[in-house]
Amino acid sequence: MVAEAWTVAAIQAFGGLVSLSFLRLALSNRQQPASRSFAAFVVAIALWSFALAATNLTAGPRLSLAAYNVAILGAELAAATWLLLAMTVSTWVTVRRWTVAGLGGWILLMQALLWTNPWHYLFLAPETGLAGTVVLPVYATGFWIHALVGNAIVLSGLGILVFEALTTTGLRRRQAALLALAVVPLLVMNALAVSDALLAPYDFTPLGFLVTAFVFLVVLFRGRLLDIAPIARRTAMGEMHDAVVTLDERDRVVDCNRTARELFDQPNDYVGLPAASFFGRIAEDICSQFEAGPTVETTVDGRINGTQYYFSMSSVPIEGISERGRVVVLHDITDEKQRELELERKNERLNQFAGVVSHDLRNPLMVVTSHLELARDDVPADHADPMAENLERMETMIDDLLAMARAGQTVEETEPVLLRGAAEEAWSHLKTPGATFENAFAEETVVEAERNRLLHVFENLYRNAFEHNDAALTVRVGPLGEASTAGGVEGFFVADDGAGIPEAERDEVFEQGYTTATDGSGFGLTFVRDIVEAHGWDIHVQDSVSGGARFEITGLDAAE
Incomplete structure (x- = not known):
């Protein structure tokens, strides 16, 4: 009997070692959610196996019963951690605090009954004895509650995995099916042990893990449990x-x-x-x-x-x-929202500035202009004409300031604009005696833009050419790149055959107030840049084919 007990103990201890061999793999993948419950499960099986081995090796009823109690603890922990593993792997249930608390409460209650059994015999009956070092349990009500709840927990985990296998596909289905299969040997061995069907005083339940271990190897390396679990x-x-x-x-x-x-x-x-x-x-x-x-x-x-x-x-x-x-x-979206709010505040300040310019500067200017007209008969022409010219220039500067204040405002609404027609209309707004206009846009070339501001772009680029060159000038406009089937283009250009812009000054021409003309305000190209950027486009300047200035606007949105 002693030799037999030692042999069984060795087999049970071997089962515990096999179980622990999976612990390193679980811990090396601890970042995966399934790894913790898997590690707890294999530790519980190992505790169960080693404790059963100890019952076959200890001498004396107290030590044997203590080892038996620890084996029951291992069985309860194995059931609980198996359910947690199944829930962690599943896509349709979630581990919650009350689930863990309920499992923990059940284990504590069962252990309390077990360790206090000598005072009430609710777990093991008084007839429980020893055959050498082997405990021969006679089960009482507490044990059957332990067995019923424990098996219900294991079957719940099994049910979760079976449902997962039936409702998923591919790797998820294979993973769930293999895990469900893995627990079957443990259930079978436990049923045989509790029913005394093996006709031996030993509990071989953990030995079912030797079969389970093979399934786990398949799950881990073919089902990739710790690679993609649980989802x-x-x-x-x-x-x-x-x-x-x-x-x-x-x-x-x-x-x-x-x-x-x-x-x-x-x-x-x-x-x-x-x-x-x-x-x-x-x-x-x-x-x-x-x-x-x-x-x-x-x-x-x-x-x-x-x-x-x-x-x-x-x-x-x-x-x-x-x-x-x-x-x-x-x-x-805090950064985006703060930029949006800052832009709204900027636009509000620009509107306030435009109102001040329009009212507080234009009204006094109109008074002075009216008085000059009334006094023209009494003022020599060589004095009146320069005054009128400067008043007109001030009026133009006020218009420019208002235009600049509005140019950089966000473009709220756009519409399909035919570029050929817009370029022609902008040209017609200017007095261009002696100048030649060449329009290379096709009739169907179209862009999404705010029409009025797009006209200002053309007008100011035309005016820039006139102010810095002789009147006998040719201005040419046209598309950049190939037009799409919907008429959209990558961009467009405005070029002249004048003196051009020195390369060293091309980065400065869009700065506010920059001008080389004696009567220029230096605002025109600033307007152009602000309007272009308000649309989300880009602008840069280079030499035209004839050596003049060529402005290219890119990043256009084709009209839908």
Whole structure:
């Protein structure tokens, strides 16, 4: 009997060592969510196996019963961690705090009954004895509760995996099916041990793990459990820069990524927190959006830890067999929103400036102009004419200032504009005696733009050519690149055959106030640059084919 007990103990201990051999693999992949529950499961099996081996080696009833109690603990831990492993791998159930708490409470209750059994015999009957070092248990009510609940837990995990295998495809299906198969040998061996079908006083249940180990090898290396488990979404979600929070049907947090925890300063035990607590000071704004419907696309803002944030928020429903909920994604748009607000403030200041220029400067100028006209008969022409010319120049400068104030404002609405017609119309607005205009745009060439501001671009580029060259000038306009089938182009050019712009000065020509003409304001090309940039386009200058200046506008949006 002693030799037999030692042989069985050696086999049981070997089963424990085989189980522990999987621990290193689990720990080396600890970043994967399934690794922790898998590691706990193999440790529980090892504890169960070593404790059973100890019952066959110890001398004396106290030590044998203590080892037996530890073996029961290993069995309970194996059942609990198996369920957690199945839930972690599954795509339709989630491990929650109450699940872990319930399993832990069951284990503590059973262990309390077991270790206090000599005072009440609710777990093992008084008839329990020893055959040498081997415990010969006579089961009482507590044991059958332990066995019933334990098997229910294992079968629940098995059911989760079977359903996962039936409702998924590809690698996910193979992974779930193999894991479900892995626990079957343990269930069979446990049933044989409890029913005394083996006709031996030994519990060989952990030896079922020797068969299970082979299945685990297939799961790990063919099913890639620790490579993609439990759903690659969790790994991907953890790497996202957006805050991602999963809520259940009662709007309690069941999952979130690191970005969300750091943003809302939440601890690792966030599971179960109400959304109203998790999202802090912006919770009311976020939760109120849920009333709009199952799918939400909106923006929310608020202060978090003293910093103002703006988010693009999306919320989509999720449904499983046992639960419903939603996934909330918060994309930080604070930088974009602040730029937008700053641009609005800038536009408001420009409008205020335009109003001041229009009213406070133009009105006194009109008074002076009126008085000059009344006094022309009494003022010599050589005095009146220069005064009139300068008043007219001041009027032009005021118009230029107003145009500049509005040029850089954001383009709110665009329309399809035929470039050939716009270029012709802008040319007709100017007095161009002796100048020649060549229009190389096709009739159908079109661009998305704000028409009036596009006309200002052409007008100011034409005027720039006149102001810096002789009147006998040729101005040519046309497209850049090949036109699309819809008539869109990559850009367009305005070129002249004048003196051109020195290469050293080309970076300065768009600066406000820069001019080489004696009567120029230096605002024209600044207007052009601001209007071009307000459309989201680019402008640069180079030599034309004839040696004059050639302005190229690129980055155009073709009209739809």
